[in-house]
Amino acid sequence: MNLKQIKWELFESQVSLDNAAAERVSVMAEASIKARGQFHLVLAGGSTPKNVYTLLKDISSDWHKWQIYFGDERCLDQNHQDRNSTMAFEVWLNHVDIPVQNIHVIPAELGPVEGAILYNKTLSQLGDFDLVLLGLGEDAHTASLFPGHSWNNNLDALAVFDAPKPPSLRISMSPKRLSRAKSVLFLVSGKEKQAAINQWKAGEPIPASTVTCENGVDVFCFDVT
Numbered sequence: 200m201n202l203k204q205i206k207w208e209l210f211e212s213q214v215s216l217d218n219a220a221a222e223r224v225s226v227m228a229e230a231s232i233k234a235r236g237q238f239h240l241v242l243a244g245g246s247t248p249k250n251v252y253t254l255l256k257d258i259s260s261d262w263h264k265w266q267i268y269f270g271d272e273r274c275l276d277q278n279h280q281d282r283n284s285t286m287a288f289e290v291w292l293n294h295v296d297i298p299v300q301n302i303h304v305i306p307a308e309l310g311p312v313e314g315a316i317l318y319n320k321t322l323s324q325l326g327d328f329d330l331v332l333l334g335l336g337e338d339a340h341t342a343s344l345f346p347g348h349s350w351n352n353n354l355d356a357l358a359v360f361d362a363p364k365p366p367s368l369r370i371s372m373s374p375k376r377l378s379r380a381k382s383v384l385f386l387v388s389g390k391e392k393q394a395a396i397n398q399w400k401a402g403e404p405i406p407a408s409t410v411t412c413e414n415g416v417d418v419f420c421f422d423v424t
């Protein structure tokens with residue numbers, strides 16, 4: 200994907216980034232529901248999206264038409280405080296009427312191999328996502344795709360055994376599956392991400408740059424340039 204297809208948007212504050220991201224999700228949801236009767240959304244992990252998910256708790260939408268997936272998950276017990284899904288449930292999903300069967304949590308408590316096999320079964324029945332949200336690590340990782348690691352891009356869900364960001368055992372969607380989306384939005388905040396952004400803008404083959412989208416990739420930035 201050439202760099203021209205990446206749209207960088209710099210925000211003056213975290214609050215303005217969060218509001219813009221929540222607005223993007225809400226607008227994409229309404230358009231997808233109007234056009235196709237459903238909205239397939241992949242959630243980012245980490246801490247950056249927390250305020251965005253909190254804002255989504257208070258929007259009005261036909262929640263029964265939402266289908267939620269996770270770009271990656273840490274292999275920890277169900278409801279473990281450090282799981283990506285736990286944060287999303289606590290600040291948002293437990294407070295809206297998305298049917299539980301529409302929230303496709305990665306069964307990461309089963310471990311990388313078993314969990315990835317089951318999540319592949321879930322994902323294999325789907326078409327393209329409507330919107331994929333992703334974060335960016337200081338080392339330019341995204342989801343649980345880390346620099347210097349290799350992966351089978353023919354799989355939708357990957358078992359990860361040696362993640363340098365604890366915990367080492369994880370499950371991640373592959374770049375190819377994350378790229379099967381109508382829209383991809385990265386949320387990047389914090390000076391500690393500047394080196395990763397510089398690598399990305401220099402065209403270096405970082406994991407984040409392996410996620411593409413025919414409609415282009417948007418990167419919402421605060422406190423990085």
Ligand code: 6PG
Pocket residue numbers: 243244245246247248271272273283333334335336337340341342343364
């Ligand atoms: C994870 C995330 C990971 C995260 C980045 C950014 O499981 O850790 O999926 O890819 O999005 O590391 O994390 P922060 O938003 O906390 O900086």
